[in-house]
Amino acid sequence: MLARRVMTEDELRDLPLRERKKARTRQALIDTALELFTERGFDGVTLDELCDAVEISKRTFFRTFTSKEDVAGAPTQDLWIAFLDDIESRDPAGATVLTFLCDALLAVIDRMPAEGWTRRVLLNLQLAEKTPSLDAHCRHLCDLITRTALDILTRRFDVPPGDDPRLRLALDMAVAAFHHALEGWAADPAEPTRASLTARMRDTFAAVPGALTLTLTPR
Amino acid sequence: MLARRVMTEDELRDLPLRERKKARTRQALIDTALELFTERGFDGVTLDELCDAVEISKRTFFRTFTSKEDVAGAPTQDLWIAFLDDIESRDPAGATVLTFLCDALLAVIDRMPAEGWTRRVLLNLQLAEKTPSLDAHCRHLCDLITRTALDILTRRFDVPPGDDPRLRLALDMAVAAFHHALEGWAADPAEPTRASLTARMRDTFAAVPGALTLTLTPR
DNA sequence: CACTATAACGCCACCGAGTGGCATAAACCT
DNA sequence: AGGTTTATGCCACTCGGTGGCGTTATAGTG
Secondary structure (H helix, E strand, O other): OOOOOOOOHHHHHOOOHHHHHHHHHHHHHHHHHHHHHHHHOHHHOOHHHHHHHHOOOHHHHHHHOOOHHHHHOHHHHHHHHHHHHHHOOOOOOOOEHHHHHHHHHHHHHHHOOOOOHHHHHHHHHHHHHHOHHHHHHHHHHHHHHHHHHHHHHHHHEOOOOOOOOHHHHHHHHHHHHHHHHHHHHHHOOOOOOHHHHHHHHHHHHHHHHHHHHOEOOEO | OOOOOOOOHHHHHOOOHHHHHHHHHHHHHHHHHHHHHHHHOHHHOOHHHHHHHHOOOHHHHHHHOOOHHHHHOHHHHHHHHHHHHHHOOOOOOOOEHHHHHHHHHHHHHHHOOOOOHHHHHHHHHHHHHHOHHHHHHHHHHHHHHHHHHHHHHHHHEOOOOOOOOHHHHHHHHHHHHHHHHHHHHHHOOOOOOHHHHHHHHHHHHHHHHHHHHOEOOEO
16 A cells, blocks of 8 residues: 655665565656756646656556655655554654654654655655645645554553544644644755754754743733 | 535525526535535546436536546645635634644534535545545645735734644644544444534544644563 | 516536456465 | 466556636726
8 A cells, every 4th residue: 555665775785676666666766757847837847747757568567656745755764664563663762742743753764765855855845835635635645654653652652542643643743743843844945965864854853842832912 | 626515405595596506506516516526436437427327418527527536526625725714714712723623624514504414524525535536636636725824814814824734734634633533434334424423523623633642662 | 568688507529537347467385 | 398477568548737728707997
């Protein structure tokens, strides 16, 4: 259901030829899709054009991605997949759920491929901001991830039973904080780097407790 | 951009004939769409069939709703619109943002039309749970609402400037809590009533502070 | 009441996303 | 090398969504 994550060329070497080819066309699709979409707009590029550019048939495209939105959202999706993988084995060390999740996200970002990763995520985010259907797709996916993460944590840890909303809420908060950090990062006029993203993340997560006690005073 | 909210027959009386007809076909579309979709599945009903049932042309459908998902998501959308309307004038009374937003939501739920409202929202929610594209649409819309709410609050109140994430986070928390309440409510085997929904909402909002300090202990 | 302006509607042709089926070709495994 | 498996290409098709335009119904005016 959820696609495999990106791999470096090194990781590719020791895979069967078939898998290598699949991974390469997948990556080629992502890269050219991001370029074409940012150049002429998401709706300004038809799938036929994209497939022509990568020299595959439309039928093959739909064996790799589930929709046109799916290919443009692949970079962040890869991030989420890696996140799920991380919390599967991360040591909680007695910390709160929120710092646990924050640490997981920071670690995952650190582990992403060096080559061109920031650019891909950046284009993905910028496209999502001006393309409603893409934004919708990403948010839906994000919710799937949240539910899966909830399952993982419930399985691994001794959490309050079924109808206690706290774990779910903590997950949603982490996702919200992460989103906010990404948003600000993508809009940053300065060259967005991995370091500037992690810095933003720490700031946003640190602001969460203050959000609870914030009050409204009329102008 | 955002559609008008539902109105009772009374409110309809003193509108020009044209507006009355439009509102009635809109309501007819929502009702029959919800029935057909729950009966045969969202993807099991074509737009042509829906339009036949309501005796309008497909062209007219798209003058009332922006997409197939839009008509199925109308009930919750109406709720959000009313929410925006409420926070436009609600008195903060020195409370925290979170209780302010919770109060707004409770008030809005209370103000919804008595006749068949719970059923419509319920069908909307249940459909969204099994229809990915509908879920995606609702979440996207929900984000639009959050941004608009942020604008309203920033305009009305003396909030921390631009890059302070706290207000945004508080809004996201409220939305998350609301979603969780709705989800539990829709899955409730007992007859879902307005009262049971508001009760769930209070519980969920009350659990928010505890979500921050929750820790993970291995099994 | 008649007459015009204006907004909504229906119809039709069209585009593009996504799917099923089947023949073909490439990669895998002795 | 030869048979099996798996991916690919091609074709036809469905359905969601849009633009254009003629027609109908409502609103407004003398």
